[in-house]
Amino acid sequence: xxxxxxxxxxxxxxxxxxxxxxxxxxxxxxxxxxxxxxxxxxxxxxxxxxxxxxxxxxxxxxxxxxxxxxxxxxxxxxxxxxxxxxxxxxxxxxxxxxxxxxxxxxxxxxxxxxxxxxxxxxxxxxxxxxxxxxxxxxxxxxxxxxxxxxxxxxxxxxxxxxxxxxxxxxxxxxxxxxxxxxxxxxxxxxxxxxxxxxxxxxxxxxxxxxxxxxxxxxxxxxxxxxxxxxxxxxxxxxxxxxxxxxxxxxxxxxxxxxxxxxxxxxxxxxxxxxxxxxxxxxxxxxxxxxxxxxxxxxxxxxxxxxxxxxxxxxxxxxxxxxxxxxxxxxxxxxxxxxxxxxxxxxxxxxxxxxxxxxxxxxxxxxxxxxxxxxxxxxxxxxxxxxxxxxxxxxxxxxxxxxxxxxxxxxxxxxxxxxxxxxxxxxxxxxxxxxxxx
Amino acid sequence: xxxxxxxxxxxxxxxxxxxxxxxxxxxxxxxxxxxxxxxxxxxxxxxxxxxxxxxxxxxxxxxxxxxxxxxxxxxxxxxxxxxxxxxxxxxxxxxxxxxxxxxxxxxxxxxxxxxxxxxxxxxxxxxxxxxxxxxxxxxxxxxxxxxxxxxxxxxxxxxxxxxxxxxxxxxxxxxxxxxxxxxxxxxxxxxxxxxxxxxxxxxxxxxxxxxxxxxxxxxxxxxxxxxxxxxxxxxxxxxxxxxxxxxxxxxxxxxxxxxxxxxxxxxxxxxxxxxxxxxxxxxxxxxxxxxxxxxxxxxxxxxxxxxxxxxxxxxxxxxxxxxxxxxxxxxxxxxxxxxxxxxxxxxxxxxxxxxxxxxxxxxx
Numbered sequence: 197x198x199x200x201x202x203x204x205x206x207x208x209x210x211x212x213x214x215x216x217x218x219x220x221x222x223x224x225x226x227x228x229x230x231x232x233x234x235x236x237x238x239x240x241x242x243x244x245x246x247x248x249x250x251x252x253x254x255x256x257x258x259x260x261x262x263x264x265x266x267x268x269x270x271x272x273x274x275x276x277x278x279x280x281x282x283x284x285x286x287x288x289x290x291x292x293x294x295x296x297x298x299x300x301x302x303x304x305x306x307x308x309x310x311x312x313x314x315x316x317x318x319x320x321x322x323x324x325x326x327x328x329x330x331x332x333x334x335x336x337x338x339x340x341x342x343x344x345x346x347x348x349x350x351x352x353x354x355x356x357x358x359x360x361x362x363x364x365x366x367x368x369x370x371x372x373x374x375x376x377x378x379x380x381x382x383x384x385x386x387x388x389x390x391x392x393x394x395x396x397x398x399x400x401x402x403x404x405x406x407x408x409x410x411x412x413x414x415x416x417x418x419x420x421x422x423x424x425x426x427x428x429x430x431x432x433x434x435x436x437x438x439x440x441x442x443x444x445x446x447x448x449x450x451x452x453x454x455x456x457x458x459x460x461x462x463x464x465x466x467x468x469x470x471x472x473x474x475x476x477x478x479x480x481x482x483x484x485x486x487x488x489x490x491x492x493x494x495x496x497x498x499x500x501x502x503x504x505x506x507x508x509x510x511x512x513x514x515x516x517x518x519x520x521x522x523x524x525x526x527x528x529x530x531x532x533x534x535x536x537x538x539x540x541x542x543x544x545x546x547x548x549x550x551x552x553x554x555x556x557x558x559x560x561x562x563x564x565x566x567x568x569x570x571x572x573x574x575x576x577x578x579x580x581x582x583x584x585x586x587x588x589x590x591x592x593x594x595x596x597x598x599x600x601x602x603x604x605x606x607x608x609x610x611x612x613x614x615x616x617x618x619x620x621x622x623x624x625x626x627x628x629x630x631x632x633x
Numbered sequence: 634x635x636x637x638x639x640x641x642x643x644x645x646x647x648x649x650x651x652x653x654x655x656x657x658x659x660x661x662x663x664x665x666x667x668x669x670x671x672x673x674x675x676x677x678x679x680x681x682x683x684x685x686x687x688x689x690x691x692x693x694x695x696x697x698x699x700x701x702x703x704x705x706x707x708x709x710x711x712x713x714x715x716x717x718x719x720x721x722x723x724x725x726x727x728x729x730x731x732x733x734x735x736x737x738x739x740x741x742x743x744x745x746x747x748x749x750x751x752x753x754x755x756x757x758x759x760x761x762x763x764x765x766x767x768x769x770x771x772x773x774x775x776x777x778x779x780x781x782x783x784x785x786x787x788x789x790x791x792x793x794x795x796x797x798x799x800x801x802x803x804x805x806x807x808x809x810x811x812x813x814x815x816x817x818x819x820x821x822x823x824x825x826x827x828x829x830x831x832x833x834x835x836x837x838x839x840x841x842x843x844x845x846x847x848x849x850x851x852x853x854x855x856x857x858x859x860x861x862x863x864x865x866x867x868x869x870x871x872x873x874x875x876x877x878x879x880x881x882x883x884x885x886x887x888x889x890x891x892x893x894x895x896x897x898x899x900x901x902x903x904x905x906x907x908x909x910x911x912x913x914x915x916x917x918x919x920x921x922x923x924x925x926x927x928x929x930x931x932x933x934x935x936x937x938x939x940x941x942x943x944x945x946x947x948x949x950x951x952x953x954x955x956x957x958x959x960x961x962x963x964x965x966x967x968x969x970x971x972x973x974x975x976x977x978x979x980x981x982x983x984x985x986x987x988x989x990x991x992x993x994x995x996x997x
Contacts, residue, residue, distance in 0.1 A: 280795045282880040283860035284893075291895040313797055318891045321908050373793040427727040427764050431776060446727075484900070491898040491982045498960055498980055508829055508864040511874040607702075610753065615730070 224456030225351045226466070227266040228358070229258055229301065232273030232308070232404070232424035234449045236281075236289040236554070238296070239489055241617040242547050243558075248450035248474050251296040252481035252489065257452065257473070258300035259482065266456075267349040268301040269358060272328075273424025274308020274404035279368070282314060285501050285553055290314070291322060292492040296485050298326035303347045306362030307332035308404035308424060312375045316341045331362035331402070334384035336377030343388060346395045351459060356466065359396025361388055363413065365405025368425060381405075385413055393417045398457070398466060407435075407444050414440040420468065422453060434470040443470050448616075451475060490548065497551035505553045507566045514567040514591035515584050517577025524597070528583075528632035535630055537581035541572065558612035561585050581612075685719030685740075687771045688712050693780040700816065701787035702755050702871055709748040709765075709779050713740040720770040724748055727764040730757070731781065735767070750781060757785040788821055788869035790814040791877050796848050798859075798881035800888055802914050806852040810838070810845040811877060813865065822868040830861040833879060848879055856883050858892060885972045887919070888912045896950055896959060896981025904952045909977055911935075911965065913942030920968040921946075928961035931979060935965060950981065957983040 231254065240247035262268045276293045277286035290310075297305075305311070305328050311319045312332075320330040320341050329345040346359045363381035366374050385392075385401065392399050400420045403410035410423035414437035421437075426444030428451070435442045445453035452473040457466035496502075518538075522529040532538055540559040541550070549555040550572070553563065561578040562568020567589065569578040584590050586609075587602025606623045613621040694707045713719035719742075721735045730753045737746035750765055765779040792812045801807060815821045826846055828835040832854040838845045846863060863877040882892060894907045913919050921935040921944050930951045938945045948963055959981040966974055 280878060281860075282797060282858065282882070284858060287858075287891065287893070288895055292897055295897040315800065315890065317910065321910060322891060325905075325907050370793050373795075373797075427762075429727060429764060429778075430725055430766060484898070487984050488898040491984065494958075494982060495895055495897075495980045506829060506860055506862050508862050508874065508876055509827065511866060607755070610755070614753075615728075 223264050224266050224458050224469070226349045226356060226358075226457040227261045227268050228400070228420075228455040228457065229254075229261070229268060229270045230273065230402075230422045230443070230445055230453035230455070231270070231297075231302075231449055232306070232402075232422075232445070233275045233426075233447045234272075234277075234293055235275050235279075235310075235447075236277045236286055236293075237448045238289060238292060238492065240450075241555075242549070243543075244618045244620060246477070246619045247616070248476060249448060250475060250481070251293065251300070251449065252485035253475040253477075253479040254449065254452065255296055255300045255482035255485040256479050257475065260479075262301065267351070269347050269349060270297065270300050270302030271304045271306070271360060271400070271402055271422065272297055272302050273306045273362070273402045273422055274364065275310045275424065276305075276308075276319075277310045277314070279309035279313055283506075284499055284504075285496065286310075287314075288492060288495050288499075290319070292488060292495075294322055294326050294328060295488055298328055299482075299484065302328055304328065304345050304360045304362070304402070305330050306360075306402035306404050306424060307335070307341065307364055309364065309368045309373075312364060312369070312378070313373075331360060332364065333361040333388055334363045334379040334381050336379070344392055344395055352462060354463060356398060356457070357396045358398045358400060359392055360400045360402060361385065361392050362402040363404070365403060365409040365425075367409065368405055381409070381413055385415070389415065389417060407442065410444070411435075411437055411442055414438055414442065420455060430472065430474060432472045441468055441470060445472060449475070493548055493551050496553075502551060502553050502556050502563070503571050505556075505563055505570075507564060507568065510562065510565040510567065510589050512592065513589040515562045515565065515578060516590045516594060517561070517575075518580075518582035518584070519577045520590060520594060521583045525583075531630070531632040532583065537585070537630065540581045541579035558617065562589070565589075567591075683715045684717045684772050685713055685742075685770050686715030687719055687721070687767065687769045687774060687777060688714040689777060689779065692778065693782065696752075696781070696783040698784045698786055699754060700871070701757060701785050705752045705754060705781070705783065707750050707752075707781065709750065710745065711747065711767075712745045713742055715771070716742050718742075718770075719744070721746070721767060722770065723768040725766045725768070726750070727766070730754070731763045731765065733765040733779075748779060750779070752781050752783070754783065754785050757783075758787060758790060760784050786816050787872060788816050788819050789823075789865070789867050789872040789875050791846070791865070791875060795878035795880065798850055798879075800882050800884050800890075801850060801854075802888075803854070803856050803883050803885050804852050806850050808847060808849040810847045813837075813844040813846060815844075815867075819869065821872075824866040824868060827864045827866070828861070828879075829863070830859070830879075832859060833861065835863040835877075846877060848877075850881060854881070854883050856885050858882050884914070885975070886914055886969055887967065887972050887975060888914060889975055889977065893978040894948060894963075894980070896979070898982055898984045899950055899953075899959075901954050901956075901983060901985055902952050904950045905981070906947060906949045909946040909948065909963075910938060911944040911946060911975065912938075912940070913969075916940070916942040918942055919944075921965055922968055923964075923966040925964050926961060926979075927964070928959050928979070930957055930959055930983070931961055931963065933963045933965075946977065948977075948979065950983075953983045955983070956985060959983065 239250040276290045305323050323330045332341045333343040344361045346357050349356045398419050402422050404424045406425050407423040410421050418440050421442045423444040428446035443453050445451050454471045454473050456469040544550045544559045557563045560569035561582045561584050569575045586604040593601040689711045696705050719740045724733045724735050726733045733750045735748050763781045767777045796809045826835045833850045835848050838847045859881040861879050865875045890910045896905045924933045924935045933948045935944050935946050961979050963977040
């Protein structure tokens with residue numbers, strides 16, 4: 197049996213984690229990069245400065261590490277796409293994510309709720325075409341998906357075998373949605389452990405679940421556990437559970453978990469350094485990744501996903517467009533026309549994101565509703581953030597102007613101006629700019 | 634070297650990890666780490682300076698059961714129990730839903746301040762825990778974690794929140810249901826339920842005092858992906874219309890996985906390979922009598938799969954040095970009378986080379 201890890205070093209590097217850290221850190225022979233819980237967020241919203249994450253930065257980071265001579269082994273811990281969506285947009289997101297993760301050196305993917313919901317076979321085929329192995333260690337017996345996978349890294353005269361197992365916590369599926377046959381991770385790991393120990397000199401367990409659930413899997417012979425459903429604990433330094441190092445990296449691909457393996461003795465066990473790496477704007481977008489995201493937008497456009505966006509009736513009636521408000525509310529309309537809200541759709545045109553339903557939803561009126569925006573030609577008066585974006589559908593108000601209609605407040609703003617889209621948003625200041633009573 | 638750096642440069646002998654067999658608590662501040670204290674230059678037995686010291690009487694606050702959409706606020710008071718100025722460098726929340734600020738950035742010895750937090754609960758449900766991290770010049774605890782906890786209850790909840798029929802064979806009409814859960818302290822009526830598609834019906838049903846939405850897929854739903862919604866109308870002001878996502882992939886007698894292929898951006902001169910699996914629903918043997926592509930840069934080939942009634946269609950792109958848009962289809966002809974042709978949509982773009990010198994090809 198491979199010897200138990202002899203030493204673990206937790207490297208705390210201070211609050212500052214910028215690109216310069218990457219270039220000044222001692223070069224590690226092997227760098228493990230962990231991400232996950234992407235949920236379709238291939239890139240941060242482009243509407244605000246200072247947002248973290250995005251696959252173009254991640255690719256840039258991984259390539260930088262590889263260019264410095266490290267063997268980079270990436271592992272993704274589930275949820276390439278939102279787990280409750282099987283639509284075409286998420287299917288394309290999964291493929292684009294796999295393309296870029298493969299380019300960033302990702303070798304294994306732990307099946308999370310999204311992969312189970314979509315179907316393990318589909319993800320396994322798509323991943324394999326890109327050189328990535330899907331792992332589902334608590335899949336039912338007889339599953340065609342791998343339950344462990346070993347990646348070899350050449351380190352000087354020796355070959356380090358890093359063995360991966362991956363478990364989906366049943367709790368991530370929600371009530372009534374747990375896949376049939378999904379085993380409890382602790383029981384499945386107990387059965388797998390002898391093979392996992394034999395498969396690698398260094399053993400990693402990936403958990404599509406919280407830090408708390410991941411902690412339960414710590415056991416002798418497991419060197420590292422990576423929790424994929426972690427909070428954004430900026431600067432988290434890892435935690436020791438017996439001999440096992442437990443790490444996480446937060447949500448939505450905003451940060452990476454980096455584990456450097458160094459070898460004080462040529463044939464001895466590695467020392468592990470963990471670091472939380474926020475993907476800030478200090479990391480330049482990789483040009484190939486940026487091009488891939490442009491092509492992703494072309495694919496969305498080819499399938500006309502904005503026009504085909506599923507819609508439901510709005511409980512307050514029909515949208516009529518901002519032009520219909522102008523005759524009775526000329527002052528408010530004039531002020532609105534001079535605002536950024538009125539030009540919100542044009543900003544998407546400039547950013548080449550008009551084919552992406554996720555972006556379009558915040559730049560038009562009523563994308564989710566049957567009388568809302570469908571396309572710039574057919575629903576031209578619903579382009580931009582219009583009157584009804586905040587006040588609600590106006591048909592009933594036009595039919596009966598004296599009826600109470602659409603008070604707006606901070607909650608309306610927060611639907612789009614939240615921390616994922618607009619970090620600098622200050623309600624009081626913004627409200628003063630758009631008020632039009 | 635800063636105190637933080639000194640703390641960071643600790644080596645734990647895990648072989649000697651007898652020092653802490655078993656699980657350490659889920660606390661991440663070095664001051665709370667057994668191993669960190671054991672090797673810190675400020676070991677309790679050694680004299681040490683105090684400096685600024687941040688002390689919170691309360692680090693966790695549980696709002697208890699609250700309604701989804703509520704805006705929650707809580708102040709965490711703190712004081713400087715040290716003998717030098719305490720500087721609060723930064724306060725960060727773990728989630729965009731939470732805002733946190735400190736009332737002071739610098740406090741003299743004995744001074745008091747507070748970390749004011751606000752948590753927005755729209756879209757949350759169930760038990761939630763959000764973390765606020767306070768960064769200060771406290772050498773022992775440069776990062777303090779505060780926790781906001783709540784049990785979020787919506788007026789109207791659907792359990793589960795979506796129906797995924799998964800892969801459904803054409804001609805079948807499966808039925809599934811979700812439970813409508815109404816907050817116990819609210820008198821809310823379920824008014825109506827509406828389907829967004831003619832391909833499935835939705836109705837309300839009561840059973841043993843519980844209410845359900847029953848969704849039935851129509852047997853004549855065409856082959857392809859179904860991504861629709863059911864809307865439940867209620868008398869709740871907050872949840873007047875609750876949406877249920879309904880998803881399915883309707884497959885013919887031969888299941889196609891995945892149903893379409895994206896090659897993404899293909900660098901000039903390179904090629905990509907994608908695999909599509911054809912699986913007869915009954916596991917019966919069938920023959921692929923021909924495979925063709927509508928685009929000259931797509932080169933498909935069908936190979937018998939490992940399992941019974943299985944073929945793998947391998948689609949390889951032809952390397953091109955000219956920009957090209959690979960928008961097309963793969964046509965697979967079979968000897969199955971009920972499904973003589975299978976069409977697989979394909980998309981990709983041959984792109985000019987990027988400036989990334991270290992580019993590694995993601996495939997084939």
